[in-house]
Amino acid sequence: MTETPAAITARDVVKRYGGSGRGRGAPVTAVDDVSLDVAAGEFFGILGPNGAGKTTLLEILEGLREPDGGTVRFLGQPVWPRNTALLDRIGVQLQASAFFERLTAAEQLQTFADLYGAPSGRVSEMLDLVGLTDKAGTPAEKLSGGQAQRLSIACALVHDPDLVFLDEPTAALDPQARRNLWDLLREINARGKTVVLTTHYMDEAEFLCDRVAIMDTGRILELGAPAELVRRLDAPVRISVDAAALPPDRARALVAALPGGADGHPDIGATDASTVLSTRRPAPVLAALAEADALAGLQVRGATLEDVFLALTGREYRA
Numbered sequence: 048m049t050e051t052p053a054a055i056t057a058r059d060v061v062k063r064y065g066g067s068g069r070g071r072g073a074p075v076t077a078v079d080d081v082s083l084d085v086a087a088g089e090f091f092g093i094l095g096p097n098g099a100g101k102t103t104l105l106e107i108l109e110g111l112r113e114p115d116g117g118t119v120r121f122l123g124q125p126v127w128p129r130n131t132a133l134l135d136r137i138g139v140q141l142q143a144s145a146f147f148e149r150l151t152a153a154e155q156l157q158t159f160a161d162l163y164g165a166p167s168g169r170v171s172e173m174l175d176l177v178g179l180t181d182k183a184g185t186p187a188e189k190l191s192g193g194q195a196q197r198l199s200i201a202c203a204l205v206h207d208p209d210l211v212f213l214d215e216p217t218a219a220l221d222p223q224a225r226r227n228l229w230d231l232l233r234e235i236n237a238r239g240k241t242v243v244l245t246t247h248y249m250d251e252a253e254f255l256c257d258r259v260a261i262m263d264t265g266r267i268l269e270l271g272a273p274a275e276l277v278r279r280l281d282a283p284v285r286i287s288v289d290a291a292a293l294p295p296d297r298a299r300a301l302v303a304a305l306p307g308g309a310d311g312h313p314d315i316g317a318t319d320a321s322t323v324l325s326t327r328r329p330a331p332v333l334a335a336l337a338e339a340d341a342l343a344g345l346q347v348r349g350a351t352l353e354d355v356f357l358a359l360t361g362r363e364y365r366a
């Protein structure tokens with residue numbers, strides 16, 4: 048079996064800002080020796096809090112920013128110095144504020160289509176893909192935040208690139224608009240595009256990405272499939288039930304009667320409304336709760352990427 052070629056290969060990428068001249072503050076290593084591969088067709092996420100270095104890394108991967116060290120290749124070709132042969136194959140989502148003034152949604156797209164020499168018909172196809180057909184005649188500045196984001200994604204796709212870069216595509220959207228955009232991004236990936244996205248939303252990365260690189264202070268702290276990173280964490284499962292149905296005292300008695308020694312016993316916690324049992328062996332605990340008829344309000348919560356981040360950095364996630 049032949050191996051799928053890597054779409055992107057980044058090796059030892061470094062980028063520093065500032066540190067020269069007076070009053071410029073301490074130098075910042077925005078990207079600190081980052082290496083990664085993105086496979087063709089993959090949905091890859093770069094995840095991290097504000098200032099982690101995501102945008103800088105993305106711009107270097109896109110070939111828009113020169114690194115101080117290291118190399119980036121797209122399908123084997125270097126992206127820097129600016130490689131015009133790659134422009135047709137890469138789509139970069141513009142910030143919505145970068146639209147041409149006073150053009151309608153269709154005209155914005157037509158302008159990008161013309162720049163790339165995309166075939167006629169692409170504009171209406173793209174409007175349809177991003178669900179903006181009925182907004183074709185609306186000036187871009189009159190679109191809602193979610194609609195503007197979708198238009199900017201359509202602009203990035205109009206020339207049918209193989210690889211699409213999206214920088215925080217759902218920032219500042221309400222939950223419903225974010226969900227709609229997630230569906231669109233999945234659809235784009237399902238059409239065979241490689242997608243590289245930055246986000247500081249853990250749930251977004253967990254939902255969308257085949258693999259994520261968790262970044263902080265310029266470094267990749269962990270890289271892998273979200274479920275794999277969560278599994279590696281080996282964190283306890285939190286089982287919570289209605290405290291009225293199972294007060295903490297009763298939970299303690301129930302837990303004490305479980306077989307398997309004290310090590311395997313869940314920790315008991317409580318909030319006003321819930322009794323919470325944390326355990327790495329949820330099956331016997333759930334069985335005991337069922338037997339005691341204490342399943343009212345049951346919620347079972349495994350670890351998430353947010354817990355992975357907390358474990359990696361030792362601090363709460365800073366969005």
Ligand SMILES: Nc1ncnc2c1ncn2[C@@H]1O[C@H](COP(=O)(O)OP(=O)(O)OP(=O)(O)O)[C@@H](O)[C@H]1O
Nearest residue numbers: 064065075077096097098099100101102103104247
């Ligand atoms: N043009 C620049 N000049 C100087 N410092 C910069 C520049 N761009 C970014 N930085 C600094 O580099 C670090 C990484 O910034 P970057 O924008 O890449 O992070 P980010 O993870 O994308 O953050 P955000 O989520 O806020 O967009 C930050 O400390 C930032 O202040």
